[in-house]
Amino acid sequence: MPQYTPPLRDMQFVLHEVLDAVGQLQVCPPHAELDVETFNAVLEEAGRFAAEVVFPLNVSGDTEGCTLDRATHEVSAPKGFKEAYAQYVDGGWPALACDPEHGGQGLPIVLNQCLYEMLNSANQSWTMYPGLSHGAYDALHAHGSPAQKALYLPKLTSGEWTGTMCLTEPHCGTDLGLLRTKAEPQGDGTYRITGEKIFISAGEHDLAANIVHLVLARLPDAPSGSKGISLFVVPKYLVNADGSLGTRNGIHCGGLEHKMGIHGNATCQMVLEGAIGTLVGEPNKGLQAMFVMMNAARLGVGNQSLGLTEVAFQNALAYARERIQMRSLTGPKAADKPADPIIVHPDVRRMLLTAKAYAEGARALLCFCAVLSDKELHHPDEKVRRDSAELLALLTPIAKAFVTDNGFAATNECMQVFGGHGYIKEWGMEQFVRDARINMIYEGTNTVQSLDLLGRKVLGNNGATLKKFARLVAALVETEGANEKMAEFIHPLAELGEKMTKFTTEIGMKALQNPDEAGAAAVPYLRVAGHLVYGYFFALMASVALKKIAAGSTDPFYTAKLQTARFYFARLFPETAMLMRAARAGSAVLMDTDAALA
Template sequence: MPQYNPPLRDMQFVMHELLNAVDELKQLPAHADIDVDTINAVLEEGGKFASEVLAPINLSGDLEGCTLDKTTHEVKPPKGFKEAYAQYIEGGWPALGCDPEYGGQGLPVLLNQALYEMLNSANQAWTMYPGLSHGAYEALHAHGTDEQKKTYLPKLTSGEWTGTMCLTEPHCGTDLGLLRTKAEPLGDGSYKITGSKIFISAGEHDMVDNIVHLVLARLPDAPQGSKGISLFVVPKFKVNADGSLGERNPVFCTGLEHKMGIHGNATAQIALDGAVGTLVGQPNKGLMAMFVMMNAARLGVGNQSLGLTEVAYQNAAAYAKDRIQMRALSGPKAPDKPADPIIVHPDVRKMLLTARAYAEGGRALSMYVALTLDKALSSGDADERKEADDEVALLTPIVKAFISDNAWIATSHCMQVYGGHGYIHESGVEQFVRDSRINMTYEGTNTVQSLDLLGRKILSNNGAVLKKFGKKIAAFVEEEGTNEAMQEFINPLADIGDKVTKLTTEIGMKAFQNPDEVGAAAVDYLRVAGHMVFAYFFARMAKIALEKKDSGDSFYTAKLYTARFYFAKLLPETASLIRTARSGLSPLMEMDEALF
C-alpha cells in the first residue's frame, strides 16, 4: 500500500523563505496577528490527519467505490469515509479559512490551500466532499442574501452540512448557455426548480444531515444563452425558520457515474422534480455568482493535481531506491547485491526528477497565488486588491491546466518507474494516474483554460496584466544580472520572458485577421506561459538555495539540483511548443471534415 509523508519542509521553505508569507500577511488587517508558529503548527497537525486518517483508506476506497440504493436514492461512500469526515469536523478543519462571523477561524487562504494539498495527496476522492463545500461557502458568502448566509454559512463552516455545484446537463457539457433546467417563481420569494444535472461531485452521500446544492437554472422568459442563467440554493432537506431540518426536497440522485478514477467520490446524476430553492444574486446573473465557486474549484483542481504529483513522486522514489534490477552501464553500484537499485539508471532518475520538479514548481505557484488571493480579499488598499485580483485571474488557468497536465505526466512517469508492478492495483500508483486524469477535464477542460488565458486574460486587455507579471520577472533578472552564480538560471529566464512577449504579439496580430488563430495556438501558449512562471519561481528558489548551500542542510543542495534539472531538461520543451503555436491555423483546418 502506498505511503504519504507531508512535505512540511518544502511547504515551510516556500511560505517562509520564498514568499515571506508572514510578513506579507501581517500587512493585511484580517491577518495582522498571524505568526510562523501558528502556520507551522497547523501544517503539522493537518499533515497528521492526512497521513494517518485519510491515506490508509484511499486504496480501499478506490476499490470499493460508492453504492447507490435506487429505491431510496441514498448513497453510501466507501468504508471509513464517514468516520474520517467526523474526525475532520471534530478537528475544526472545515472552519480553517472561513469568516469568524459564521464560526470560522479566519486563517489565510494560503494556509487552507496548504492543508488541501496534503488532503489531496492522501485521498483526492475523499477530499472532494469538503472541497466542494468550501466552494459553496465562498459563493454564498460573496453573493448570498443575509437570510441565506444566516441559514447556510454556519453549517457549511462547521462542516455539519456539505455543498455541491450543479452546473452541467447531459446535452451541454462545458457550454452552460445550453442548459435547460427551469426555475418557476412560487410567489413567496422561492422557486420551483425542475431539470436534470450530471457529473455532480459529492452529489449525494450519508456523511452529513443535509447537502446544499447550488443549481444553475433559467427563469421564465430568460434570455437565451449564458446571459439567461440564474443561480439558486437548493437544500436536500428544506430548512425551517428556526434552522431545523424540514421535509425532503425533491432533489434526488438517480445514478452514479462509472468512472476511470476518483471512485470514492459520488459523482452523481441529479434529478430536480420541482425542488424548492431561493435565488442567489441577481436574476440572469447566475454565472457571475457561480464563477466565485468555479474559480475556487479551478484553483482546487490545481491543488488536487499537485497533491497527486507529490504522493506519486514519494512512492516512486522509495520504490526506485529499493527495487534492484540490472547493473548500471558504467559498472556495478551495489556490488554486494545481485543487481543495482534502479535509481542508478539515468532515465529512472529523469522520471523521478520530472515528478519532483513539477511538484516543487507547482507548490511555489499555488502558494503564491493563494497569498495573492489573500491580498485580493483582505487588503485595506483598494488598488492593491484590484491588482491582486487581476493577477489571480491571470494565473488561475495556469494553475488549473499547467499543474494538471504536469500531474498526468508525472504520475505516468512514476507508474513507469514501478515497471509492471505499477500496473497492478496493490501498488497504488496506478490509482494516482487514473485519479489525475479527470483533473485535466473537469472544472473547464484544459483547452477551455487555455482559451480563457490567451483570449480573455491576455489579448482582451492587450496583455496589460501579463506585462505587470513580466515586470516582476524583468526586475529579478536585472537584480541578479551580474551574479555569476545565477547565470545558469537568469539567462534562460530572461530568454523565455522575451519569447513569451514576442509570441503573444504575434498571435494577437493573427487573431485580428482570424479569431480562430487563438484556438489554434492557445494550448501550446498556456504551456509556454506555465513554464515561464515555473522558471521564475525556480530561479528565485535557486537563489535562496545558492545562498544557503553551505549551511550543512541537504535540503538546499537538493533544491539546487532540482532547479538545475528543471532548467536543463524541462524548460527546453518551450522551443517546440513555440514552434507549434506559430504554425497557426491552417494545418488544423485545411482538411475537409468529411475526410475525418
C-alpha cells in the same frame, strides 16, 4: 501498499523563505497577529490528519466505491469515509479559513491550500466531499442574501453540511448557455426548479446531515444563452427558519457515474422535480455568482494534481531506491548485490526528477496564488487588492491546466518507474494515474482554460496583466543578472521573458485576422506561459537556496533544491521552443483537413 509523508519542509520553505507569506499577510487586519509558529503548528497537525486518518482509506475506497440505493436515492460512501469526515469536523478543519462572523477560524487561504494539498495526496476522492463545500461557501459569502448567509454559512463553516455546484446537463458540456433547467417563481420568494444535472461531484452521500446544492437554472422570461442563467441555492433537506432540518426537497441522485478514477467520490446524476430553491444574487446573472465557486474550484483542481504528483513521486522514489535490476552503465554501484538499485539508471532519475520538479513548481505557484487570494480579500490598500485580483485571474487557468497536465504526466512517469509492478493495483500507482486524469477534464477542460488565458486574460486587455507578471520576472532578472551562480537559471528565464512579448503579439495579430488562429495556438501558448511562471519560481527558489548556502548552511535540502532547479531548466523548460514553433504553425494545418477527417 503505497506510503505518504507530508512534505512539511518544502511547504515551509515556500511559505516562509520564498514567499514570506506571514510577512505579506500581517499587514492585512484579519491576519495582523499571524506568526510562523502558528503556521507550522497547523501544518503539522494537518499533515498528521491527512497521513494517519485519510490516507489509509485511499486504496480501500477506490476498491469499494460508492453505493446507490435506487429505492431511496441515498448514496453510501466507502467504509471509513463517514467516520473520517466526523473526525475532520471535530478537529475544526472545515472552519480553518472561514469568516469568524460565521464561526470560522479566520486563518489565511494559503494555509487552507496547504491542508488541502496534503488531503489530496492522501485521498483525492475523500477530499472532494469537503472540498466543494468551500466553493459553495465562497459563492454564498460573496453573493448570498443576509438571510441565506445566516441560514447556510454557519453550517458550511462547521462542516455539519456540505456543498456542491450543479452546473452542466447531458447536452451542455462546457456550453452552459444551452442549459434547460427551469425555475418557476412561487410568489413567496421561492422557486420550483425542474431539470437534470450530471457530473455532480459529491452530489449525494451519507457524510453530512444536509447537502447545499448551488444550481444554475432559467427563469420563465430569461433571455437565451448564458445571459439568461440564474443561480439558486437548493438544499437536500429544506431548512426551517431556526436552522433545523425540515422535509426532503425534490432533488435526488438518479444514478452514479461509472468512472475511470476517483471511485470513492459519488459523481452523481442529479434530478430536480419541483425542488424548492431561493435566488442567489440577481436574476439572469447566475454565472457571475457561480464564477466565484468555479474559479475557486479551478485552483482546487490544480491542487488535486499537485497532491497526486507528490504522493506518486514519494512512492516511485522509495521503490527506485530498493528495486534492484541490471548494473549501472558506469559499473556496479552495489557490489554486494546481484544487481544495482534502479535509481542509478539515468532515465529512472529523469522520471523521478520530472515528478519532483513538477510538484515543487506547482507548490510554489499555488501557494503564491493563495497569498494573492488573501491579499485580494483583506489587504488595506485598494490598489494591492485590485492588482492581486488581476494577477490571480491571469494565473488561475495556468494553475488549473498546466498543473494538471503536468500531474498526469508525472504520475505516468512514476508508474513507469515501477515497470510491470506499476500496472498492478496492489502498489497503488495505477490509481494515482487514473485519479489524476479527471483533473484535466472537469472545472473547464484544459483547452477551455487555454482559450480563457489567451483570449480573455491576455489578448482581452492587450497583455496588460501579462506585463504585470513580466515585471516580477524583470525584477528578479535585474536583481540576479550579474550573479554568476544564478546564470544557469536567470539567462533562460530572461530569454523566454523577452520572447514572450513578441510571441503574444504575433498570435494576437493573426487572431485579429482569423479567430481560429487563437484556438489553434491556445494550448501550446498556455504551456509556454506555464513554463515562464514555473521558471520564475524555480529561479526564485534557487536564489534563496544559494543565499542560504553562502551564509554557511550545510542543510542538504538547499543542495537538493538547486539540483532540481537545474534539472527543470535543462530538461523541461526547453519544451518552450517546440511549443512556440507549434503555436506559430497556424490554424490551416488543423482546419484545412476535411479530407483527412472525412
